Amino acid sequence: MSDKPYITVVVPVYNEEPNLHPLFERIYPVMQRMGRPFEIIFTDDGSRDRSIEILKELAHSCPEVRVIELNGNFGQHMAILAAFEISRGDIVITLDADLQNPPEEIPKLVTEIENGHDVVGSVRQKRQDTFFRKFASRIVNVTTNKMTGMRMSDYGCMLRAYHRNVVDNINRCQETTTFIPALAQTFASNPGEVPVAHAERAEGESKYSLYRLIRLNFDLMTGFSVVPLQLFALMGILTSLSSVLFALFLIVRRLLVGSEVEGVFTLFAILFFFIGIIIFGIGLVGEYVGRIYQEVRKRPRYVVRRVHGQENKKQN
Numbered sequence: 001m002s003d004k005p006y007i008t009v010v011v012p013v014y015n016e017e018p019n020l021h022p023l024f025e026r027i028y029p030v031m032q033r034m035g036r037p038f039e040i041i042f043t044d045d046g047s048r049d050r051s052i053e054i055l056k057e058l059a060h061s062c063p064e065v066r067v068i069e070l071n072g073n074f075g076q077h078m079a080i081l082a083a084f085e086i087s088r089g090d091i092v093i094t095l096d097a098d099l100q101n102p103p104e105e106i107p108k109l110v111t112e113i114e115n116g117h118d119v120v121g122s123v124r125q126k127r128q129d130t131f132f133r134k135f136a137s138r139i140v141n142v143t144t145n146k147m148t149g150m151r152m153s154d155y156g157c158m159l160r161a162y163h164r165n166v167v168d169n170i171n172r173c174q175e176t177t178t179f180i181p182a183l184a185q186t187f188a189s190n191p192g193e194v195p196v197a198h199a200e201r202a203e204g205e206s207k208y209s210l211y212r213l214i215r216l217n218f219d220l221m222t223g224f225s226v227v228p229l230q231l232f233a234l235m236g237i238l239t240s241l242s243s244v245l246f247a248l249f250l251i252v253r254r255l256l257v258g259s260e261v262e263g264v265f266t267l268f269a270i271l272f273f274f275i276g277i278i279i280f281g282i283g284l285v286g287e288y289v290g291r292i293y294q295e296v297r298k299r300p301r302y303v304v305r306r307v308h309g310q311e312n313k314k315q316n
């Protein structure tokens with residue numbers, strides 16, 4: 001393959017054995033129809049099923065396919081970053097392996113980039129997920145926009161397109177925990193959004209447990225904003241002010257009514273409330289400190305075992 005690819009499609013894969021052939025059979029014709037040189041990079045994120053065997057076969061039989069085999073499970077975002085590092089296209093598209101993002105929407109995203117946007121997000125129409133997931137996403141979208149000052153309607157949708165410039169800048173960041181759509185947004189000068197269709201997961205189950213989802217959203221919140229810390233400091237100031245007022249009130253009351261010893265349990269309730277807030281605050285500070293610790297150790301973010309398919313190997 002001598003032509004430099006114009007479009008790179010990036011797919012993170014974690015235990016997606018039954019989805020890989022159907023996915024490839026849909027991506028490939030879409031890309032061919034566009035008539036420009038392309039490459040497809042799959043990152044196997046330490047799958048424990050036969051995903052890597054299927055991907056290796058694809059890489060052998062199809063010159064446009066490369067497969068990065070990671071050494072373990074480093075998470076969806078690291079899997080995508082590993083592919084970004086070796087991507088060569090002027091336009092880079094990311095999508096999920098479970099066919100929730102229809103590959104037929106890729107040309108739409110490419111057109112938007114060609115129209116001058118440097119990052120194109122997508123908004124899932126008629127999203128096919130559980131009520132809980134949709135509800136949680138809505139909260140995340142609203143609060144993240146508020147806290148980070150970004151504008152994005154759908155943080156969770158990974159069907160996205162990036163201009164080479166943005167990908168190069170993302171590659172320069174070596175952060176260990178990240179959230180790619182938000183990171184890209186910080187480098188974008190002209191972000192755009194398009195509505196895309198959304199399907200139910202074809203086979204298998206979501207790889208995100210409730211715990212992993214919460215972790216991911218902590219990454220998003222604390223990775224891109226210190227507003228949580230500032231809000232917390234603000235809350236501290238408000239609490240001290242109101243406790244001064246309360247003390248004044250008690251002094252006046254003492255003068256008017258005389259001494260009284262009641263309301264011990266009310267006192268406990270108030271006390272527990274504030275202890276709760278303090279523990280939360282310590283946890284919050286801990287989140288940031290933990291993140292700083294992770295960054296300063298400067299361990300490799302992911303380990304590539306091998307790259308299958310044509311072209312050179314590159315390690316991080």
Ligand code: UDP
Nearest residue numbers: 012013014045075076079096097206207208
């Ligand atoms: N994925 C991954 N590593 C992980 C978890 C997920 O590469 O540790 C991939 C997964 O194979 C899929 C995409 O990330 O292609 C999105 O995962 P999933 O569909 O489980 O997430 P959901 O759609 O439920 O948000």
Ligand code: MG
Nearest residue numbers: 096098100201
């Ligand atoms: Mg999915």
